[in-house]
Amino acid sequence: MRRIIPGMLGAALVLCAAPRAGAQRFDLARCEIVDLTHPLNAQTLFWPTSPSSFTLERLAYGETPGGYFYAANSFCTPEHGGTHLDAPIHFSASGLTAERIPLRQLVAPLVVLDVTDSAARNPDYRLSPADVAAFERRFGRIPQGSIVALRTGWEKRWPDRKAYFGDDTPGDASRLHFPSYGVEAARILVEERRVAAIGLDTPSIDYGQSRDFMVHRIAAARDAPGLENLMNLDRLPPRGALMIALPVKIEGGSGGPVRAIALVPRGKGR
Protein backbone atom coordinates (compact mmCIF):
# COMPACT_ATOMS: atom_id res chain seq x y z
CA MET A 1 0.00 0.00 0.00
CA ARG A 2 1.93 2.99 -1.23
CA ARG A 3 1.15 6.21 -3.04
CA ILE A 4 3.79 8.56 -4.36
CA ILE A 5 2.97 12.26 -4.13
CA PRO A 6 5.80 13.99 -6.02
CA GLY A 7 7.00 17.51 -5.79
CA MET A 8 6.35 18.39 -2.17
CA LEU A 9 9.40 19.76 -0.34
CA GLY A 10 11.48 18.80 -3.35
CA ALA A 11 11.35 15.11 -2.45
CA ALA A 12 9.11 12.18 -3.22
CA LEU A 13 6.68 11.65 -0.38
CA VAL A 14 5.54 8.20 0.50
CA LEU A 15 2.15 7.45 1.99
CA CYS A 16 2.95 4.53 4.17
CA ALA A 17 1.05 2.42 6.63
CA ALA A 18 2.18 2.04 10.19
CA PRO A 19 4.58 -0.93 10.17
CA ARG A 20 2.69 -4.14 9.56
CA ALA A 21 3.42 -7.73 8.63
CA GLY A 22 6.42 -7.79 6.34
CA ALA A 23 6.84 -4.03 6.46
CA GLN A 24 10.23 -2.59 5.66
CA ARG A 25 9.57 0.83 7.18
CA PHE A 26 10.29 1.72 10.76
CA ASP A 27 9.75 4.95 12.63
CA LEU A 28 12.37 4.92 15.37
CA ALA A 29 10.44 7.46 17.45
CA ARG A 30 7.43 5.13 17.47
CA CYS A 31 9.29 1.92 18.21
CA GLU A 32 10.17 0.25 21.45
CA ILE A 33 13.68 -1.23 21.38
CA VAL A 34 13.69 -4.67 23.00
CA ASP A 35 16.96 -6.31 24.02
CA LEU A 36 16.95 -10.01 23.10
CA THR A 37 20.37 -10.65 24.66
CA HIS A 38 21.36 -12.33 27.93
CA PRO A 39 24.30 -10.55 29.61
CA LEU A 40 27.69 -12.26 29.50
CA ASN A 41 28.81 -13.10 33.04
CA ALA A 42 30.09 -15.98 35.17
CA GLN A 43 26.61 -17.60 35.03
CA THR A 44 26.45 -17.63 31.23
CA LEU A 45 25.64 -21.14 30.01
CA PHE A 46 27.78 -23.03 27.49
CA TRP A 47 27.36 -26.47 25.95
CA PRO A 48 28.14 -29.22 28.50
CA THR A 49 31.24 -30.27 26.56
CA SER A 50 32.64 -26.73 26.23
CA PRO A 51 36.23 -26.62 27.54
CA SER A 52 35.73 -23.18 29.11
CA SER A 53 33.18 -20.43 29.72
CA PHE A 54 33.07 -16.64 29.85
CA THR A 55 35.75 -15.02 32.04
CA LEU A 56 36.37 -11.33 32.68
CA GLU A 57 39.78 -10.21 33.93
CA ARG A 58 40.20 -6.79 35.50
CA LEU A 59 43.15 -4.88 34.04
CA ALA A 60 42.59 -1.57 35.84
CA TYR A 61 40.05 -0.05 38.22
CA GLY A 62 40.54 3.11 40.26
CA GLU A 63 42.15 6.52 40.47
CA THR A 64 45.21 7.07 38.32
CA PRO A 65 48.29 9.16 39.14
CA GLY A 66 46.82 11.67 36.67
CA GLY A 67 43.90 12.27 39.07
CA TYR A 68 41.14 10.65 37.03
CA PHE A 69 39.30 7.31 37.29
CA TYR A 70 40.14 4.53 34.85
CA ALA A 71 38.75 1.01 34.41
CA ALA A 72 39.47 -1.65 31.79
CA ASN A 73 39.16 -5.43 31.44
CA SER A 74 39.91 -8.25 29.07
CA PHE A 75 37.75 -11.31 28.51
CA CYS A 76 37.83 -14.80 27.07
CA THR A 77 34.91 -16.84 25.78
CA PRO A 78 34.09 -19.74 23.48
CA GLU A 79 32.19 -18.50 20.42
CA HIS A 80 29.18 -20.70 21.18
CA GLY A 81 27.56 -19.78 24.47
CA GLY A 82 25.21 -17.18 25.89
CA THR A 83 23.20 -15.32 23.27
CA HIS A 84 25.26 -16.06 20.19
CA LEU A 85 25.41 -16.59 16.47
CA ASP A 86 26.16 -19.81 14.63
CA ALA A 87 27.93 -18.90 11.40
CA PRO A 88 27.23 -21.33 8.52
CA ILE A 89 30.79 -22.68 8.74
CA HIS A 90 29.92 -24.03 12.21
CA PHE A 91 28.32 -27.02 10.42
CA SER A 92 29.46 -26.64 6.78
CA ALA A 93 33.04 -26.67 5.50
CA SER A 94 32.02 -24.32 2.67
CA GLY A 95 29.78 -22.13 4.84
CA LEU A 96 30.30 -18.43 5.49
CA THR A 97 32.51 -17.41 8.38
CA ALA A 98 31.09 -14.94 10.89
CA GLU A 99 32.51 -11.73 9.42
CA ARG A 100 31.25 -12.54 5.92
CA ILE A 101 27.55 -12.97 6.68
CA PRO A 102 25.69 -10.31 4.65
CA LEU A 103 24.22 -7.64 6.91
CA ARG A 104 20.86 -8.09 5.16
CA GLN A 105 20.64 -11.48 6.87
CA LEU A 106 21.17 -9.87 10.27
CA VAL A 107 18.89 -6.84 9.88
CA ALA A 108 15.51 -8.07 8.65
CA PRO A 109 11.79 -8.27 9.42
CA LEU A 110 11.12 -10.66 12.31
CA VAL A 111 8.58 -13.47 12.46
CA VAL A 112 7.92 -15.10 15.85
CA LEU A 113 6.52 -18.64 15.96
CA ASP A 114 5.16 -19.58 19.40
CA VAL A 115 5.24 -23.20 20.58
CA THR A 116 5.18 -22.36 24.28
CA ASP A 117 2.16 -24.57 25.03
CA SER A 118 3.49 -27.60 23.17
CA ALA A 119 6.94 -27.24 24.75
CA ALA A 120 5.44 -26.92 28.24
CA ARG A 121 3.86 -30.36 27.73
CA ASN A 122 6.90 -31.94 26.05
CA PRO A 123 10.49 -30.74 26.59
CA ASP A 124 11.53 -32.65 23.46
CA TYR A 125 9.01 -30.76 21.34
CA ARG A 126 10.09 -29.76 17.83
CA LEU A 127 8.46 -27.19 15.57
CA SER A 128 6.41 -29.10 12.99
CA PRO A 129 5.23 -28.36 9.45
CA ALA A 130 1.71 -28.16 10.94
CA ASP A 131 2.89 -25.38 13.29
CA VAL A 132 4.27 -23.43 10.31
CA ALA A 133 1.04 -23.96 8.36
CA ALA A 134 -1.09 -22.82 11.32
CA PHE A 135 1.04 -19.68 11.67
CA GLU A 136 0.73 -18.87 7.99
CA ARG A 137 -3.03 -19.39 7.94
CA ARG A 138 -3.33 -16.80 10.68
CA PHE A 139 -0.58 -14.32 9.84
CA GLY A 140 0.21 -14.87 6.17
CA ARG A 141 3.12 -16.45 4.36
CA ILE A 142 6.49 -16.10 6.06
CA PRO A 143 8.38 -13.67 3.80
CA GLN A 144 11.60 -14.55 2.03
CA GLY A 145 14.51 -12.84 3.74
CA SER A 146 12.84 -12.54 7.13
CA ILE A 147 14.36 -13.79 10.38
CA VAL A 148 12.40 -16.43 12.28
CA ALA A 149 12.48 -16.58 16.06
CA LEU A 150 11.00 -19.67 17.72
CA ARG A 151 9.52 -18.97 21.12
CA THR A 152 9.44 -21.98 23.44
CA GLY A 153 9.23 -20.26 26.84
CA TRP A 154 12.59 -21.77 27.79
CA GLU A 155 14.21 -18.39 28.44
CA LYS A 156 12.52 -18.29 31.85
CA ARG A 157 14.72 -21.22 32.92
CA TRP A 158 17.95 -19.30 32.21
CA PRO A 159 20.57 -19.49 33.79
CA ASP A 160 19.58 -22.67 35.71
CA ARG A 161 21.59 -25.27 33.80
CA LYS A 162 19.53 -28.27 34.86
CA ALA A 163 16.24 -26.58 34.02
CA TYR A 164 17.48 -25.01 30.78
CA PHE A 165 19.42 -27.98 29.32
CA GLY A 166 17.37 -30.70 31.02
CA ASP A 167 20.52 -32.11 32.62
CA ASP A 168 23.56 -30.73 34.37
CA THR A 169 25.99 -33.65 34.28
CA PRO A 170 29.40 -32.05 33.60
CA GLY A 171 30.84 -32.96 30.21
CA ASP A 172 27.82 -35.06 29.19
CA ALA A 173 25.65 -33.88 26.28
CA SER A 174 23.74 -37.16 25.88
CA ARG A 175 20.91 -36.49 28.32
CA LEU A 176 19.79 -33.03 27.23
CA HIS A 177 16.12 -32.19 26.88
CA PHE A 178 14.92 -28.89 25.45
CA PRO A 179 12.64 -27.98 22.52
CA SER A 180 13.73 -26.59 19.16
CA TYR A 181 13.12 -26.70 15.42
CA GLY A 182 12.10 -29.97 13.78
CA VAL A 183 13.90 -31.14 10.65
CA GLU A 184 10.95 -30.86 8.25
CA ALA A 185 9.88 -27.46 9.56
CA ALA A 186 13.48 -26.26 9.20
CA ARG A 187 13.51 -27.42 5.58
CA ILE A 188 10.30 -25.50 4.88
CA LEU A 189 11.66 -22.32 6.47
CA VAL A 190 15.20 -22.41 5.08
CA GLU A 191 14.75 -24.13 1.69
CA GLU A 192 11.22 -23.11 0.67
CA ARG A 193 10.55 -19.81 2.45
CA ARG A 194 14.26 -18.95 2.17
CA VAL A 195 14.37 -17.09 5.46
CA ALA A 196 17.57 -15.15 6.29
CA ALA A 197 18.25 -16.74 9.68
CA ILE A 198 16.59 -18.87 12.36
CA GLY A 199 16.81 -18.29 16.09
CA LEU A 200 15.21 -19.29 19.37
CA ASP A 201 15.25 -19.10 23.16
CA THR A 202 16.91 -22.48 23.82
CA PRO A 203 20.58 -23.59 23.58
CA SER A 204 20.40 -25.00 20.04
CA ILE A 205 18.49 -24.91 16.77
CA ASP A 206 18.48 -28.73 17.11
CA TYR A 207 16.53 -30.18 20.04
CA GLY A 208 18.30 -31.58 23.10
CA GLN A 209 18.16 -35.21 22.02
CA SER A 210 19.46 -34.61 18.50
CA ARG A 211 22.45 -36.76 17.54
CA ASP A 212 22.87 -35.71 13.90
CA PHE A 213 22.28 -31.94 14.21
CA MET A 214 20.27 -31.98 11.01
CA VAL A 215 18.73 -28.54 11.52
CA HIS A 216 22.19 -27.00 11.87
CA ARG A 217 23.26 -28.80 8.70
CA ILE A 218 20.16 -27.74 6.75
CA ALA A 219 20.62 -24.10 7.76
CA ALA A 220 24.40 -24.12 7.19
CA ALA A 221 24.00 -25.65 3.72
CA ARG A 222 21.95 -22.57 2.72
CA ASP A 223 24.22 -20.11 4.55
CA ALA A 224 21.45 -19.26 7.02
CA PRO A 225 22.94 -18.37 10.40
CA GLY A 226 21.45 -19.49 13.72
CA LEU A 227 20.72 -17.37 16.77
CA GLU A 228 20.66 -19.25 20.06
CA ASN A 229 19.79 -18.42 23.67
CA LEU A 230 17.69 -15.39 22.74
CA MET A 231 15.54 -13.77 25.45
CA ASN A 232 12.51 -11.48 25.72
CA LEU A 233 10.74 -13.27 22.88
CA ASP A 234 7.55 -12.91 24.95
CA ARG A 235 7.70 -9.17 24.24
CA LEU A 236 7.53 -9.55 20.45
CA PRO A 237 4.55 -9.58 18.09
CA PRO A 238 4.12 -12.50 15.65
CA ARG A 239 4.97 -10.12 12.81
CA GLY A 240 5.80 -6.44 12.38
CA ALA A 241 9.06 -6.12 14.34
CA LEU A 242 12.55 -5.60 12.92
CA MET A 243 15.34 -7.90 14.12
CA ILE A 244 18.86 -6.49 14.37
CA ALA A 245 21.30 -9.23 15.41
CA LEU A 246 24.89 -8.00 15.18
CA PRO A 247 27.66 -10.50 15.97
CA VAL A 248 31.20 -9.72 16.96
CA LYS A 249 33.10 -9.47 13.65
CA ILE A 250 35.52 -12.35 14.19
CA GLU A 251 37.54 -12.96 11.02
CA GLY A 252 37.24 -16.67 10.24
CA GLY A 253 34.89 -17.13 13.20
CA SER A 254 32.41 -20.01 13.38
CA GLY A 255 30.09 -17.74 15.36
CA GLY A 256 30.34 -15.60 18.45
CA PRO A 257 28.54 -13.36 20.90
CA VAL A 258 25.73 -11.44 19.26
CA ARG A 259 23.85 -8.39 20.47
CA ALA A 260 20.33 -9.00 19.27
CA ILE A 261 17.60 -6.37 19.54
CA ALA A 262 14.18 -5.83 18.03
CA LEU A 263 12.46 -2.62 16.98
CA VAL A 264 8.82 -3.12 17.90
CA PRO A 265 6.29 -0.57 16.62
CA ARG A 266 4.37 0.77 19.62
CA GLY A 267 1.08 -0.99 20.14
CA LYS A 268 2.47 -4.10 18.45
CA GLY A 269 4.26 -5.63 21.46
CA ARG A 270 2.53 -8.16 23.68
Add this chain to the structure above:
Amino acid sequence: MRRIIPGMLGAALVLCAAPRAGAQRFDLARCEIVDLTHPLNAQTLFWPTSPSSFTLERLAYGETPGGYFYAANSFCTPEHGGTHLDAPIHFSASGLTAERIPLRQLVAPLVVLDVTDSAARNPDYRLSPADVAAFERRFGRIPQGSIVALRTGWEKRWPDRKAYFGDDTPGDASRLHFPSYGVEAARILVEERRVAAIGLDTPSIDYGQSRDFMVHRIAAARDAPGLENLMNLDRLPPRGALMIALPVKIEGGSGGPVRAIALVPRGKGR
Protein backbone atom coordinates in the same frame (compact mmCIF):
# COMPACT_ATOMS: atom_id res chain seq x y z
CA MET B 1 5.82 17.17 8.15
CA ARG B 2 3.15 14.65 9.02
CA ARG B 3 -0.52 14.18 8.33
CA ILE B 4 -2.68 11.56 9.96
CA ILE B 5 -5.32 9.99 7.72
CA PRO B 6 -7.40 7.83 10.05
CA GLY B 7 -9.58 4.90 9.23
CA MET B 8 -7.84 3.38 6.22
CA LEU B 9 -7.05 -0.31 6.60
CA GLY B 10 -8.06 0.00 10.22
CA ALA B 11 -4.83 1.78 11.10
CA ALA B 12 -3.60 5.34 11.24
CA LEU B 13 -1.63 6.17 8.13
CA VAL B 14 1.27 8.55 8.27
CA LEU B 15 2.29 10.77 5.37
CA CYS B 16 6.02 10.86 5.78
CA ALA B 17 8.91 12.32 3.85
CA ALA B 18 11.76 10.23 2.56
CA PRO B 19 14.40 10.11 5.32
CA ARG B 20 16.09 13.50 5.75
CA ALA B 21 18.24 15.27 8.29
CA GLY B 22 17.16 14.22 11.76
CA ALA B 23 14.55 11.84 10.43
CA GLN B 24 13.45 8.96 12.61
CA ARG B 25 11.92 6.92 9.78
CA PHE B 26 13.81 4.37 7.77
CA ASP B 27 12.67 2.22 4.89
CA LEU B 28 14.89 -0.85 5.06
CA ALA B 29 14.23 -1.73 1.42
CA ARG B 30 15.52 1.68 0.37
CA CYS B 31 18.58 1.75 2.62
CA GLU B 32 22.12 0.60 2.03
CA ILE B 33 23.58 -1.10 5.11
CA VAL B 34 27.17 0.03 5.66
CA ASP B 35 29.47 -1.88 8.00
CA LEU B 36 31.51 0.52 10.14
CA THR B 37 33.47 -2.27 11.84
CA HIS B 38 37.03 -3.52 11.31
CA PRO B 39 37.26 -7.33 11.53
CA LEU B 40 38.87 -8.81 14.64
CA ASN B 41 42.04 -10.70 13.70
CA ALA B 42 45.72 -11.00 14.57
CA GLN B 43 46.35 -7.56 13.00
CA THR B 44 43.75 -5.77 15.13
CA LEU B 45 45.36 -2.75 16.83
CA PHE B 46 45.28 -2.19 20.60
CA TRP B 47 46.67 0.64 22.72
CA PRO B 48 50.48 0.44 22.94
CA THR B 49 50.30 -0.38 26.66
CA SER B 50 47.70 -3.16 26.25
CA PRO B 51 48.96 -6.37 27.88
CA SER B 52 47.49 -8.53 25.13
CA SER B 53 45.61 -8.45 21.84
CA PHE B 54 42.93 -10.48 20.03
CA THR B 55 43.61 -14.22 19.86
CA LEU B 56 41.47 -16.94 18.29
CA GLU B 57 41.94 -20.54 19.39
CA ARG B 58 40.60 -23.38 17.27
CA LEU B 59 38.62 -25.91 19.30
CA ALA B 60 37.37 -28.07 16.43
CA TYR B 61 37.57 -28.09 12.64
CA GLY B 62 36.75 -31.02 10.37
CA GLU B 63 34.65 -34.12 9.86
CA THR B 64 33.17 -35.68 12.99
CA PRO B 65 32.62 -39.39 13.68
CA GLY B 66 28.94 -38.61 13.03
CA GLY B 67 29.77 -37.85 9.40
CA TYR B 68 29.18 -34.11 9.41
CA PHE B 69 31.53 -31.11 9.44
CA TYR B 70 31.98 -29.15 12.68
CA ALA B 71 34.05 -26.06 13.52
CA ALA B 72 34.28 -24.00 16.72
CA ASN B 73 36.72 -21.59 18.35
CA SER B 74 37.24 -19.59 21.49
CA PHE B 75 38.79 -16.15 21.68
CA CYS B 76 40.35 -13.68 24.10
CA THR B 77 40.54 -9.92 23.75
CA PRO B 78 40.97 -6.79 25.82
CA GLU B 79 37.76 -4.73 25.79
CA HIS B 80 39.48 -1.71 24.24
CA GLY B 81 40.85 -2.47 20.80
CA GLY B 82 39.64 -2.80 17.25
CA THR B 83 36.26 -1.21 16.60
CA HIS B 84 34.97 -0.95 20.15
CA LEU B 85 32.82 0.84 22.67
CA ASP B 86 33.99 2.84 25.66
CA ALA B 87 31.36 2.48 28.36
CA PRO B 88 31.06 5.53 30.62
CA ILE B 89 32.65 3.61 33.53
CA HIS B 90 35.87 3.45 31.48
CA PHE B 91 36.61 7.00 32.75
CA SER B 92 34.00 7.56 35.49
CA ALA B 93 33.59 5.55 38.70
CA SER B 94 29.85 6.26 38.65
CA GLY B 95 29.45 5.75 34.90
CA LEU B 96 27.31 3.10 33.27
CA THR B 97 28.81 -0.31 32.61
CA ALA B 98 28.56 -1.70 29.09
CA GLU B 99 25.42 -3.82 29.53
CA ARG B 100 23.45 -0.94 31.09
CA ILE B 101 23.81 1.63 28.31
CA PRO B 102 20.28 2.41 27.10
CA LEU B 103 19.71 1.04 23.59
CA ARG B 104 18.41 4.49 22.53
CA GLN B 105 22.00 5.71 22.84
CA LEU B 106 23.21 2.98 20.50
CA VAL B 107 20.48 3.17 17.86
CA ALA B 108 20.10 6.80 16.82
CA PRO B 109 20.31 9.26 13.92
CA LEU B 110 23.89 9.78 12.82
CA VAL B 111 25.71 13.06 12.21
CA VAL B 112 29.11 12.92 10.47
CA LEU B 113 31.57 15.79 10.99
CA ASP B 114 34.40 15.79 8.45
CA VAL B 115 37.83 17.16 9.38
CA THR B 116 39.73 15.14 6.80
CA ASP B 117 41.44 18.17 5.27
CA SER B 118 42.54 19.68 8.59
CA ALA B 119 43.79 16.30 9.85
CA ALA B 120 45.76 15.69 6.63
CA ARG B 121 47.67 18.90 7.36
CA ASN B 122 48.06 18.30 11.11
CA PRO B 123 48.01 14.82 12.71
CA ASP B 124 47.40 16.47 16.10
CA TYR B 125 44.27 18.18 14.80
CA ARG B 126 41.30 18.39 17.17
CA LEU B 127 37.70 19.16 16.28
CA SER B 128 37.06 22.80 17.22
CA PRO B 129 33.95 24.80 18.17
CA ALA B 130 34.38 26.59 14.82
CA ASP B 131 34.13 23.22 13.03
CA VAL B 132 30.88 22.47 14.86
CA ALA B 133 29.52 25.91 14.06
CA ALA B 134 30.43 25.55 10.38
CA PHE B 135 28.67 22.18 10.22
CA GLU B 136 25.54 23.57 11.84
CA ARG B 137 25.40 26.57 9.53
CA ARG B 138 25.35 24.21 6.58
CA PHE B 139 23.35 21.25 7.86
CA GLY B 140 21.34 22.56 10.80
CA ARG B 141 21.63 22.13 14.54
CA ILE B 142 22.96 18.76 15.70
CA PRO B 143 19.90 17.06 17.25
CA GLN B 144 19.75 16.00 20.86
CA GLY B 145 20.07 12.24 21.11
CA SER B 146 21.94 11.81 17.84
CA ILE B 147 25.25 9.97 17.52
CA VAL B 148 28.20 11.98 16.21
CA ALA B 149 30.90 10.34 14.10
CA LEU B 150 34.05 12.35 13.47
CA ARG B 151 35.68 11.56 10.14
CA THR B 152 39.43 12.24 10.03
CA GLY B 153 40.48 9.98 7.14
CA TRP B 154 42.65 7.96 9.53
CA GLU B 155 40.84 4.69 8.77
CA LYS B 156 42.88 4.37 5.57
CA ARG B 157 46.01 3.90 7.71
CA TRP B 158 44.56 0.83 9.51
CA PRO B 159 46.11 -1.64 10.42
CA ASP B 160 49.57 -0.05 10.02
CA ARG B 161 50.40 0.74 13.64
CA LYS B 162 53.02 3.38 12.94
CA ALA B 163 50.81 5.21 10.44
CA TYR B 164 47.63 4.89 12.53
CA PHE B 165 49.02 5.71 15.98
CA GLY B 166 51.89 7.92 14.77
CA ASP B 167 54.41 5.71 16.59
CA ASP B 168 54.98 2.00 17.03
CA THR B 169 57.34 1.87 20.00
CA PRO B 170 56.14 -1.15 22.02
CA GLY B 171 54.69 -0.22 25.41
CA ASP B 172 55.12 3.52 24.86
CA ALA B 173 52.02 5.72 24.58
CA SER B 174 53.86 9.04 24.95
CA ARG B 175 54.67 9.66 21.28
CA LEU B 176 51.30 9.07 19.65
CA HIS B 177 49.98 11.43 17.00
CA PHE B 178 46.48 11.12 15.60
CA PRO B 179 43.55 13.56 15.36
CA SER B 180 40.38 13.49 17.48
CA TYR B 181 37.85 15.63 19.32
CA GLY B 182 38.96 18.84 21.01
CA VAL B 183 37.88 19.54 24.59
CA GLU B 184 35.67 22.55 23.88
CA ALA B 185 33.97 20.92 20.90
CA ALA B 186 33.32 17.84 23.03
CA ARG B 187 31.69 20.02 25.69
CA ILE B 188 29.42 21.60 23.08
CA LEU B 189 28.40 18.21 21.68
CA VAL B 190 27.96 16.33 24.95
CA GLU B 191 26.82 19.04 27.38
CA GLU B 192 24.96 21.47 25.13
CA ARG B 193 23.70 19.41 22.18
CA ARG B 194 23.35 16.39 24.50
CA VAL B 195 24.27 13.87 21.84
CA ALA B 196 23.86 10.17 22.71
CA ALA B 197 27.40 9.05 21.86
CA ILE B 198 30.55 10.23 20.08
CA GLY B 199 32.70 8.14 17.79
CA LEU B 200 35.45 8.39 15.19
CA ASP B 201 37.91 6.62 12.89
CA THR B 202 41.01 6.97 15.12
CA PRO B 203 42.10 5.01 18.24
CA SER B 204 40.68 7.43 20.82
CA ILE B 205 38.15 10.19 21.41
CA ASP B 206 41.16 12.11 22.86
CA TYR B 207 43.94 13.02 20.43
CA GLY B 208 47.25 11.16 20.46
CA GLN B 209 49.13 13.69 22.57
CA SER B 210 46.45 13.96 25.28
CA ARG B 211 47.73 13.41 28.81
CA ASP B 212 44.54 14.11 30.78
CA PHE B 213 41.95 12.35 28.55
CA MET B 214 39.55 15.23 29.08
CA VAL B 215 37.20 14.26 26.22
CA HIS B 216 36.79 10.78 27.71
CA ARG B 217 36.06 12.37 31.10
CA ILE B 218 33.57 14.89 29.67
CA ALA B 219 31.69 12.14 27.80
CA ALA B 220 31.79 9.68 30.72
CA ALA B 221 30.48 12.31 33.16
CA ARG B 222 27.32 12.56 31.02
CA ASP B 223 27.10 8.80 30.41
CA ALA B 224 27.81 9.26 26.70
CA PRO B 225 29.67 6.23 25.33
CA GLY B 226 32.54 6.48 22.87
CA LEU B 227 32.99 4.52 19.64
CA GLU B 228 36.59 4.14 18.48
CA ASN B 229 38.34 2.76 15.40
CA LEU B 230 35.26 3.04 13.19
CA MET B 231 35.66 2.55 9.45
CA ASN B 232 33.79 3.37 6.22
CA LEU B 233 32.93 6.85 7.47
CA ASP B 234 33.66 8.04 3.92
CA ARG B 235 30.49 6.23 2.80
CA LEU B 236 28.18 8.21 5.08
CA PRO B 237 26.21 11.40 4.45
CA PRO B 238 26.61 14.37 6.88
CA ARG B 239 23.05 13.70 8.07
CA GLY B 240 20.22 11.30 7.29
CA ALA B 241 21.72 7.92 8.24
CA LEU B 242 20.84 5.75 11.22
CA MET B 243 23.68 4.45 13.41
CA ILE B 244 23.28 1.06 15.05
CA ALA B 245 26.27 0.31 17.30
CA LEU B 246 25.69 -2.83 19.34
CA PRO B 247 28.38 -3.82 21.84
CA VAL B 248 28.94 -7.25 23.34
CA LYS B 249 26.75 -7.30 26.47
CA ILE B 250 29.51 -7.74 29.06
CA GLU B 251 28.06 -7.49 32.57
CA GLY B 252 30.17 -4.94 34.42
CA GLY B 253 32.20 -4.27 31.29
CA SER B 254 34.07 -1.00 30.75
CA GLY B 255 33.50 -1.43 27.02
CA GLY B 256 34.09 -4.10 24.44
CA PRO B 257 33.91 -5.09 20.79
CA VAL B 258 31.05 -3.36 19.00
CA ARG B 259 29.44 -4.18 15.68
CA ALA B 260 28.60 -0.79 14.26
CA ILE B 261 26.55 -0.36 11.10
CA ALA B 262 24.69 2.47 9.43
CA LEU B 263 21.44 2.43 7.48
CA VAL B 264 21.95 4.93 4.68
CA PRO B 265 18.92 5.95 2.59
CA ARG B 266 19.74 5.31 -1.07
CA GLY B 267 20.92 8.42 -2.83
CA LYS B 268 22.22 9.81 0.46
CA GLY B 269 25.58 8.07 0.55
CA ARG B 270 28.69 9.72 -0.84
